Amino acid sequence: MDNFVSDIKNIRKRARQHISDGAVTVANKADRDQVVKVLNEVLATEIVCNLRYRRHYYMADGLYSESVKAEFLQHAQEEQQHADAVATRIVQLNGAPDFNPVSLSSRSHAEYSEGKDLVSMIEEDLVAERIAIETYSEIVRWLADRDPTTRRVIEQILEKEEEHAEDLASLIARLPAEKKATHAAAE
Helix, strand or coil: CCCCCCCHHHHHHHHHHHHHHCCCCCCCCCCCCHHHHHHHHHHHHHEEEEHHHHHHHHHHCCCCHHHHHHHHHHHHHHHHHHHHHHHHHHHHHHCCCCCCCCCCCHHCCCCCCCCCCCCHHHHHHHHHHHHHHHHHHHHHHHHCCCCHHHHHHHHHHHHHHHHHHHHHHHHHHHHCCCHHHHHHCCC
């Protein structure tokens, strides 16, 4: 195994020369502007998902809604935590998190779909989670080893999105057949 060798003298020199860059050093090989742009898309996605889950939480009703509402609320809170983590990382990269409500839906990977009933709400949330899983997986591969911290933030969010998708798929599977049949007939 090779020994770890680093040019500490030059690292110290660069750290002093570019102190205003904060956390961004030459070790970060990613295109910072492009990473911030992509992270602002992720931020929009997380905000849109939070809003959709919150609407579903308040709008869910019916015999089977109480446990589903609890899941919607938990997911909404976790989506907010994801948005906060992404916004923090954007600032660490000397960027500005874009919370502009006018452009949120156009920057979001997922759509804001309200759903008509409990089953369609769960399905719309599951579709959004599946979109996030696919796009966040692409971001992880795109970042590779060029920005390990951002990659790790996205990986942690991705892990939670996969849990959400599994939770939602389980909710659909647990709903009584007559509830799913009523939903299918309404479509």
